[in-house]
Amino acid sequence: MHRIASGELYWTYALGDLRITALRDGYVDMPIGRLRQEGDRPFGDDLPKEVTLVGGQLRLSVNAFAIDDGNGITLVDTGASNAWHPSMGRLPQAMDKAGIDAGTIRAVCFTHTHLDHIHGLVLADGRDAFPRLARLLVPRQELGLFRTEARLARFHAMAEPFDAGDRLGAHVDVVGAHGHEVGHSCFRVSSDGESLLIWGDTVHVPSLQFDRPEVTWEFDDDQDQARESRLRLLALAAEDNHFIAGAHLDSPGIGRVVRSGGGFRFEPL
Numbered sequence: 340m341h342r343i344a345s346g347e348l349y350w351t352y353a354l355g356d357l358r359i360t361a362l363r364d365g366y367v368d369m370p371i372g373r374l375r376q377e378g379d380r381p382f383g384d385d386l387p388k389e390v391t392l393v394g395g396q397l398r399l400s401v402n403a404f405a406i407d408d409g410n411g412i413t414l415v416d417t418g419a420s421n422a423w424h425p426s427m428g429r430l431p432q433a434m435d436k437a438g439i440d441a442g443t444i445r446a447v448c449f450t451h452t453h454l455d456h457i458h459g460l461v462l463a464d465g466r467d468a469f470p471r472l473a474r475l476l477v478p479r480q481e482l483g484l485f486r487t488e489a490r491l492a493r494f495h496a497m498a499e500p501f502d503a504g505d506r507l508g509a510h511v512d513v514v515g516a517h518g519h520e521v522g523h524s525c526f527r528v529s530s531d532g533e534s535l536l537i538w539g540d541t542v543h544v545p546s547l548q549f550d551r552p553e554v555t556w557e558f559d560d561d562q563d564q565a566r567e568s569r570l571r572l573l574a575l576a577a578e579d580n581h582f583i584a585g586a587h588l589d590s591p592g593i594g595r596v597v598r599s600g601g602g603f604r605f606e607p608l
């Protein structure tokens with residue numbers, strides 16, 4: 340996997356015969372109290388000094404990823420649109436900069452149904468973001484959650500469930516990663532001997548959770564299961580030499596995982 344183009348808000352890579360584009364929707368700042376150490380305790384003065392803070396807060400990038408196989412483009416997650424802080428919602432501009440016409444997006448896959456991943460289906464003015472969308476793939480366990488989103492009501496009927504282990508086309512299979520949310524899933528994209536694991540919210544705070552993967556996130560629906568999934572995916576990425584792409588890793592959010600000390604280390608590509 341190597342970078343072939345980049346510009347404001349986007350980074351494009353070759354992965355075998357595929358083109359992968361990291362698209363920056365923006366960022367969100369969170370208090371350090373969202374991090375949870377052993378015993379479900381927040382950090383205070385014991386916050387490790389290597390944790391990067393901006394104005395005393397954790398700054399999480401918000402990224403989506405486009406997979407172009409030459410016949411069409413599949414988008415993994417869609418950013419927040421205008422459903423949350425105004426520091427997000429730049430996906431349409433990112434696609435524009437990257438030369439991706441919204442009309443060429445034929446499929447959208449969600450890693451999970453939190454609002455910073457799904458609301459990009461609609462533009463800030465309420466129009467459809469992807470006018471020729473034909474497939475909308477949602478983790479089976481989260482179809483119900485997705486269908487509570489009133490603003491996305493016109494997409495409820497087209498939502499199509501998938502399960503861990505499913506193949507979604509020639510190059511993509513689903514790796515279960517439940518915990519952060521009840522159906523949280525990763526997409527393994529493979530071509531010509533290379534693999535990329537688009538792993539959603541497996542890591543929220545890269546300056547801490549690679550080194551200490553046992554640290555969880557307040558918004559993890561099931562803290563123990565989220566921790567187990569993170570450890571399993573880190574080991575998978577390190578041992579099977581998968582590239583990873585993270586929704587909240589610093590943009591572009593793509594790199595490799597290597598074992599380091601008792602934990603892991605992220606090496607951005």
Ligand SMILES: [Zn+2]
Nearest residue numbers: 453455540586
């Ligand atoms: Zn998220």
